[in-house]
Amino acid sequence: MKKVAIYVRCANEALCLDLQARLQNAVAGQTDWKLVGCYVDTGYNGLNIDRPALHDLLSACAAGAVEAIVVKEFASLSRNAENTQSLVKLFQKNGITIYQYLGESLEPAHLDYPIEMIYRR
16 A cells, blocks of 8 residues: 655645545545545745645655655645755655646656756646
8 A cells, every 4th residue: 555645735724624625535536545644734835845734744754654745736845946856855765756636636746857847747
């Protein structure tokens, strides 16, 4: 079973709850996936990675508790190029796959592309 975590960053609690439910349903529909955590940062800016739930997620990744992360879009993790590069390196180092929720499907983010291309995919 692949150990999967959800990460949600959004402006208000109602939006976060709705998005969290959609991502949980998407994960539940995947065979051989086990949801091991749901990390939610409400009201935080994407330019700064100093967010409590993101820190908790990164700790879980470093401990080997997470093999994949599901986000609405890659920019949910960071909207700052330097921070994004740091996160990509951490995920690659730990063998973690990022999946983006694209409407009704989950697609892996292409972390091997240049940072500016990640946001366009």
